[in-house]
Amino acid sequence: MCRRLYVLALLTAGLWRPVAGQATDLARLRSRADSLSREWTRANAIADLADSLERERAFAGRDTIAVGALRIVTNPSPLPVRAAAELAWPALDSLYGNAAQDLARHPYIIRAFDPDTSVPRPAVFVGIALPWDMTTQALAALLVANPPMPSPDQTLVSWLDGTLRPGRRAVEERTDVYVQLVTAPSTIVRACFLGALAACRAALELQRSGDALDLWYPGAAERRALVTRSFADYFNHGAGAASFQACAAGIDSVCKTLLLRLPAGTLPRPLDAEARTTLLRAALRLGGRDAYRRLLADPGAPMGDRVATAADAALDTVLAGWRREILAARPPSVALPWWAVSLALAWATLFAACALRSSRWRLG
Amino acid sequence: MLYSQWKWSRLIVFFGALAGFALPLVSLQGAARADRSPLAAQDLLRAVQSWGALYPILAAALGLLVAVATWAPDHQGRHVHALTLPLPRWRYVLLRFASGAVLLAIPVAAVLLGAVLATATATPPPGLQGYPLALGAHFALATAVAYAVFFAVSAGTARTAGIILAVGGALIVVQVVASTANVDIDLVSPLRFFILGWAGPFAIFTGRWMLVDV
Numbered sequence: 117m118c119r120r121l122y123v124l125a126l127l128t129a130g131l132w133r134p135v136a137g138q139a140t141d142l143a144r145l146r147s148r149a150d151s152l153s154r155e156w157t158r159a160n161a162i163a164d165l166a167d168s169l170e171r172e173r174a175f176a177g178r179d180t181i182a183v184g185a186l187r188i189v190t191n192p193s194p195l196p197v198r199a200a201a202e203l204a205w206p207a208l209d210s211l212y213g214n215a216a217q218d219l220a221r222h223p224y225i226i227r228a229f230d231p232d233t234s235v236p237r238p239a240v241f242v243g244i245a246l247p248w249d250m251t252t253q254a255l256a257a258l259l260v261a262n263p264p265m266p267s268p269d270q271t272l273v274s275w276l277d278g279t280l281r282p283g284r285r286a287v288e289e290r291t292d293v294y295v296q297l298v299t300a301p302s303t304i305v306r307a308c309f310l311g312a313l314a315a316c317r318a319a320l321e322l323q324r325s326g327d328a329l330d331l332w333y334p335g336a337a338e339r340r341a342l343v344t345r346s347f348a349d350y351f352n353h354g355a356g357a358a359s360f361q362a363c364a365a366g367i368d369s370v371c372k373t374l375l376l377r378l379p380a381g382t383l384p385r386p387l388d389a390e391a392r393t394t395l396l397r398a399a400l401r402l403g404g405r406d407a408y409r410r411l412l413a414d415p416g417a418p419m420g421d422r423v424a425t426a427a428d429a430a431l432d433t434v435l436a437g438w439r440r441e442i443l444a445a446r447p448p449s450v451a452l453p454w455w456a457v458s459l460a461l462a463w464a465t466l467f468a469a470c471a472l473r474s475s476r477w478r479l480g
Numbered sequence: 481m482l483y484s485q486w487k488w489s490r491l492i493v494f495f496g497a498l499a500g501f502a503l504p505l506v507s508l509q510g511a512a513r514a515d516r517s518p519l520a521a522q523d524l525l526r527a528v529q530s531w532g533a534l535y536p537i538l539a540a541a542l543g544l545l546v547a548v549a550t551w552a553p554d555h556q557g558r559h560v561h562a563l564t565l566p567l568p569r570w571r572y573v574l575l576r577f578a579s580g581a582v583l584l585a586i587p588v589a590a591v592l593l594g595a596v597l598a599t600a601t602a603t604p605p606p607g608l609q610g611y612p613l614a615l616g617a618h619f620a621l622a623t624a625v626a627y628a629v630f631f632a633v634s635a636g637t638a639r640t641a642g643i644i645l646a647v648g649g650a651l652i653v654v655q656v657v658a659s660t661a662n663v664d665i666d667l668v669s670p671l672r673f674f675i676l677g678w679a680g681p682f683a684i685f686t687g688r689w690m691l692v693d694v
Contacts, residue, residue: 298607451614467628471635
């Protein structure tokens with residue numbers, strides 16, 4: 117009996133030591149995390165204070181330039197701020213419509229600096245620091261690309277893969293989308309190109325529900341191509357190699373299983389962000405000056421509904437208009453233009469004439 | 481003159497025509513198969529683009545070889561035969577140029593025929609189109625320019641050809657020396673723009689040589 121008690125006591129003592137050790141470690145880690153949290157809060161408070169002081173300083177002794185609803189707070193310098201703002205405002209106003217009036221409450225803050233000076237610039241400042249020899253066009257492009265509009269909701273940002281900005285190369289973007297519609301290895305994209313609006317809806321991720329894999333890649337061939345081309349490195353090793361081989365051999369169920377095993381958000385979208393941006397621009401054009409406000413009005417609504425609401429039209433009408441625009445932006449044909457033909461013939465004639473005038477046989 | 485020229489350059493013309501006929505067919509290989517996936521549009525375009533790089537090379541090679549072959553017998557015979565003919569030089573040169581150009585029409589026609597045949601038998605995915613006539617015209621113009629350039633060089637004396645080569649070589653040497661000495665001189669870019677820019681003599685060799693495109 118005593119021996120049993122002795123063994124039990126030994127076991128208890130042996131088990132207690134690691135448990136006690138674990139408790140100590142936990143307490144130590146907790147105290148370290150608390151200390152980090154305190155430091156984080158303090159650093160944030162200091163950063164906020166610096167930011168607020170700098171913001172105060174940024175507005176003090178500066179000029180405010182107003183063009184439309186654009187407000188630009190800047191220090192006196194030769195930087196062509198007004199001229200650039202006059203170029204930028206129509207682009208911003210045409211995209212955001214009435215929502216562009218919000219810019220009056222969110223001014224740009226520009227710190228123009230002498231590009232030739234060796235005086236060190238402050239490391240902490242609010243706004244954009246720009247050399248004052250910038251051209252009007254470059255500055256206008258910068259204003260258009262960085263409007264201080266309030267950030268849209270996360271659903272819209274993730275659908276668009278970014279935020280909506282006025283397009284400086286709208287025609288080229290549409291041409292790129294045309295090429296995507298023709299060349300993307302996806303049956304729904306091809307069907308969209310051929311005029312099936314339901315396929316356009318799926319390709320542009322405007323469906324209300326459904327599994328992304330089934331919606332985007334409904335065919336066995338494209339699923340196999342997806343696994344063997346886009347994710348060969350991911351699947352074709354270790355334990356997954358056998359499944360990869362089976363999928364490559366044409367067993368669709370295996371391909372589907374493999375694709376379902378992908379981490380969320382890694383399945384390639386049938387069309388890239390450019391396509392969705394061109395669609396949104398088309399919807400905003402269709403919807404008039406309040407379209408952007410309507411787009412942001414209900415962040416919880418499905419994207420298809422939001423696009424339709426922004427356009428103030430049925431989604432199919434928006435999609436049909438978008439498709440027409442994309443088809444109209446077909447890239448120029450590879451056929452040579454008349455002037456290239458004329459130039460080539462002129463050069464050939466010129467070189468032939470040089471041969472006629474060559475020095476051979478000439479006396480002296 | 482045409483017959484004698486044919487004798488000198490028939491091998492070049494034959495192999496050039498063969499290559500020109502085969503090139504479009506090879507570049508669209510597989511596109512004619514019924515089981516080809518319509519999803520492979522990008523692969524098809526990539527293949528056509530890769531093979532397309534060979535058209536300007538073939539055009540330049542044909543122009544060079546036929547131009548050299550056109551003048552080779554005259555150079556070998558020290559122009560004695562030409563001098564015995566009751567013809568002014570310009571007319572003789574014109575006849576030589578014309579006969580070479582006629583022979584070059586054979587490989588150009590072969591490229592056109594091959595391109596027409598390749599696109600007629602292929603079934604490209606929706607959205608892609610064949611451009612056999614545009615490709616044929618592009619090839620014909622590139623061949624004509626290459627032929628005219630090399631014909632002009634061959635028609636001159638060795639001294640003229642030497643001067644042209646020396647000028648080109650000197651420019652390259654100056655550029656290399658300037659780069660080594662950290663001197664900010666860029667001779668190559670303006671030269672490239674002059675030669676290959678949109679209005680340059682060799683602009684026709686640039687651009688997209690696509691038999692099938694969007």
